[in-house]
Amino acid sequence: QKEVEQDPGPLSVPEGAIVSLNCTYSNSAFQYFMWYRQYSRKGPELLMYTYSSGNKEDGRFTAQVDKSSKYISLFIRDSQPSDSATYLCAMKKGSNYQLIWGAGTKLIIKP
Amino acid sequence: EAQVTQNPRYLITVTGKKLTVTCSQNMNHEYMSWYRQDPGLGLRQIYYSMNVEVTDKGDVPEGYKVSRKEKRNFPLILESPSPNQTSLYFCASSFTSGDGELFFGEGSRLTVL
Numbered sequence: 001q002k003e004v005e006q007d008p009g010p011l012s013v014p015e016g017a018i019v020s021l022n023c024t025y026s027n028s029a030f031q032y033f034m035w036y037r038q039y040s041r042k043g044p045e046l047l048m049y050t051y052s053s054g055n056k057e058d059g060r061f062t063a064q065v066d067k068s069s070k071y072i073s074l075f076i077r078d079s080q081p082s083d084s085a086t087y088l089c090a091m092k093k094g095s096n097y098q099l100i101w102g103a104g105t106k107l108i109i110k111p
Numbered sequence: 112e113a114q115v116t117q118n119p120r121y122l123i124t125v126t127g128k129k130l131t132v133t134c135s136q137n138m139n140h141e142y143m144s145w146y147r148q149d150p151g152l153g154l155r156q157i158y159y160s161m162n163v164e165v166t167d168k169g170d171v172p173e174g175y176k177v178s179r180k181e182k183r184n185f186p187l188i189l190e191s192p193s194p195n196q197t198s199l200y201f202c203a204s205s206f207t208s209g210d211g212e213l214f215f216g217e218g219s220r221l222t223v224l
Contacts, residue, residue: 006153008151034212036213041217041218042217042218043115043201043203043215043216043217043218044154044201044213044215045215046212046213049212088153088154090154095207098156098159098169099156099213101153101154101155102153103151103152103153104153
């Protein structure tokens with residue numbers, strides 16, 4: 001079993017919809033949680049960074065961490081075609097540990 | 112412009128022909144890392160470096176070598192490439208491994224025939 005599970009999709013939704021992307025993990029020691037966005041033929045770029053449980057909002061994006069369920073989510077409100085990309089979750093146990101990555105979910109926003 | 116630069120971006124080679132993928136960053140980052148990305152498997156770490164002359168194996172180091180002689184450069188060496196090393200490779204850097212934000216290059220697509 002992988003330490004981090006992420007549905008690869010693709011997830012196709014109409015423009016303007018609320019998108020929910022999710023990852024589950026098995027190691028309760030993870031403390032730092034990240035979402036990266038990767039456009040086609042580009043490297044990943046950091047989108048959201050959270051520590052421990054709770055919500056964090058940045059514009060149309062909200063990252064949510066539920067450590068009791070070992071579940072993290074990324075919500076995108078008012079989705080745009082420019083949001084079409086692969087979204088990767090990543091997490092780590094502590095500041096000096098390496099990141100563990102999900103496989104990525106491909107998101108398609110239809111105009 | 113702050114960036115991580117990888118070369119070549121695309122390469123087709125044959126089994127056994129040594130090759131080097133270069134990586135350079137201009138942000139004075141201490142930490143650098145190499146990943147490979149394969150469909151369904153996500154990003155897997157090959158090697159990483161915490162600082163000059165300090166390197167360590169990641170999850171899939173077999174068949175690869177690295178060196179870190181200068182802070183800005185972190186080349187990935189495939190001494191004898193094999194077809195199972197056909198992949199998309201990314202170099203990444205950050206200030207320290209404790210800083211979660213990794214800055215990635217644009218990727219190098221390698222095909223080994």
